[in-house]
Amino acid sequence: MGQPDIDLSIDQEPVPKAHWCRMKAVIAAMFMVLVGAALGVGMTIMIMSLENEDVDCQTACPASTDSGSYTACWKPMLEINEYGFPFLQQHVATFLQNATDSMLAMSSLPPMGRVSPPAYDYAADAREVARVMSTIVTQAQKDEVKFFDSKLDVALAIIGTLLLGYGLPIEEIVLHSIGETSAVHDAGIAMWKSKLLHSRIRPTSVVQRLFPDETLTINDGVEILGKRFQALLRVMPHSEFPSGSSCMCQAIDEYITDLWPALSLHSMGAPVTFDAEVTHVVLPNPSMASVPLTGTANPAAEGYTSRTLNERCGESRLEGGMHFNASVPAGRELCSGIGAKAAQTTKLLAPLPAASSATLRSVIASTPPCAADCCADSAPCTQAEQAACASNCTGAWSLPWFDVVDVRVKAFGLPDREIATSTAAPFFQADRNHLVVVGLFGAVVPAIQRHETISFSSGSRTRLTIWFGIRLQQIRRHSWH
Ligand SMILES: *[C@@H]1O[C@H](CO)[C@@H](O)[C@H](O)[C@H]1NC(C)=O
């Protein structure tokens, strides 16, 4: 049997301009997604792969004034897994006490002397922790503490809002995302360095040591002996001062405040002027019940503005019992400036021609996906009609055609095609470019969630991962015809 004839010649036709634009934009979008994801994953891998040493804190933290029997140094906590296996924490990423500007993506380290722990009165402060926890009695309150614990959920809720709330094209969403990831990354290094320099004990350790046999009331009216005290959520293996969440959310607030005025936000076809005090950066939960890709409950009945997100992100750490109250404003103060710098740098990635009316959208947006409106109604098309749509998407750089409405239904868990196409619900705004990139995000989310140091809650992302797998198969089959 002879070799089959294989045509290896390269198509010599020039690439049509529209295709070229689309290719540039799609490649740029993919690149930005991957860089954004790599920054996040890279940081966690870097942190996980370095050897953990004991934190040498004897010079940094004073002896307690309460009992003299312990110092205010951070103490490893005992944890227990679901199977009754106890283990002792080690402080993460101790090498970051020597972090330098070169480790940051878009900004520089704030002066570490900017914040220092107050003279804690640990007995009073620990009782205050339990008192604040005891105000947490509803599922909605607990959902909020959990939501802000996971910066991945915060990031994805904001991305979901850009898509569903403001119909932003994928290029602008990804530009937002790369800068937001960098802002959180840089804030994370700054706050870890500060935590290591101060090495302060967590409320859990203080309560257990100071009031072992005293009954305390915590969340849900639970009464518990001090020696059995636990925070509402897992306390991460790093020291207490300052609050990492309040630092990161300060960075997110500043970043959004400075970047979003450059984005082409629209609602119901009309442009939206960004106002940090009133513009939702996370949609109210009737419009977006759960966080895209992770499925975590969106706790915001009224939605969040960048200001209320910053506020609640910090305050919820106290409600969860993870911090003493001075750490929250200190985290914000330490990290102020990082988000603004990230926004400034991000805008340079897509420079607007000076003195022209060009918008960010016109500079970075691609042409729409081919046959974007083909079979995109609530009534499903026949196989033959779908094949006709697909046959219009066979250009060298065309994104293979797929039934965008069907994929919207699957990706957002919608009941039917009516809702997926109704302009009264927000889902009609997800075009094929969005869905492909959302699929890419879906593929990296499980990898990010496997890393412990940045606390990601695991949720039901299976649907999208499966969807992405099927999609990839179809795209491959289509391309290799
Ligand atoms: C940090 O730097 C100091 C002095 O430069 C050095 O002695 C110490 O070992 C470094 N610590 C870590 C954890 O790398």
Ligand SMILES: *[C@@H]1O[C@H](CO)[C@@H](O)[C@H](O)[C@H]1NC(C)=O
């Ligand atoms: C912080 O806790 C102390 C008690 O330790 C309390 O007196 C103070 O009012 C609290 N501050 C805030 C801002 O809640």
Ligand SMILES: *[C@@H]1O[C@H](CO)[C@@H](O)[C@H](O)[C@H]1NC(C)=O
């Ligand atoms: C395919 O493209 C042609 C030319 O743009 C257009 O006239 C036709 O309506 C398209 N077919 C479908 C099914 O969209």
